[in-house]
Amino acid sequence: MDVNNMQDKAYREINHRILRSTYAPGDKISESLLEQDLNLGRTPVREALIRLRRDGLINIVPQSGTYVSKINLSEATNARFVRESVERKVMVEAAAVASESDISYLNDILDKQLAASKNSDHEMFFELDEKFHQYFYKMTNKMIVWNWLQVTNDQLLRFRWLRLKVVQLNWDNLIKEHQKICQAVGKHDPEEAERLSINHLHLMIDEESDVLEIFPNYFI
Incomplete structure (x- = not known):
């Protein structure tokens, strides 16, 4: 699987888990947790998180971590x-x-x-x-x-x-x-x-x- 496909797979899977509240609103998530859950490397997970942040589905809080956005x-x-x-x-x-x-x-x-x-x-x-x-x-x-x-x-x-x-x-x-x-x-x-x-x-x-x-x- 090439890099773009891995990034798309990571994005689709994290997106799906957020939309279905597997990762619930307000939950703290981490790259290491996602790498383990998705069995993917750091780079595709990191790129997926950038896209999800753009979508408004995650928030990155400085000095605290990455959180699933609450539902607007x-x-x-x-x-x-x-x-x-x-x-x-x-x-x-x-x-x-x-x-x-x-x-x-x-x-x-x-x-x-x-x-x-x-x-x-x-x-x-x-x-x-x-x-x-x-x-x-x-x-x-x-x-x-x-x-x-x-x-x-x-x-x-x-x-x-x-x-x-x-x-x-x-x-x-x-x-x-x-x-x-x-x-x-x-x-x-x-x-x-x-x-x-x-x-x-x-x-x-x-x-x-x-x-x-x-x-x-x-x-x-």
Whole structure:
């Protein structure tokens, strides 16, 4: 594996562990810890940390060390606003172009997400959640827009991951909302698809206090 590939691997793995709170907000991390965890050398780890600092996912405190950044709730809220503003329009377009094969594919994702819920498989549930939403952008030839959104999505993704850890916030509610969105798109009902999309992405606002109560030290 060449140097660039090792650096990319280190970046992707540390990024993933931060987004999934394996390295939790506020945790102190070190190059030696990461080298051991990732089984990589100092140089790729160091370069990855430079990129992660640029992303706002780590802080380097002089004379103290390197820390996982706490979740910036304002950034997460603004990312949700942008996502909602864009996705509601994507859903309108999706309702106009959806085919039977599209709906079949989405229902397959939902079946797998239900199975992940029953197995309490956080990782798979979260990945399928992203896959579900991403597919509407693919349907409408808006994958470039999806990729743009990911650039500013880190704080929102961190919040959404923690949401899955809050026991009283039932995963079934997310699946039911996905099912309703899928049904509206399948029926070519743009107004209903847009309304449901707005309500779905408003969940962050509705559930914010529950997440903050469980993880009060994870946010700024």
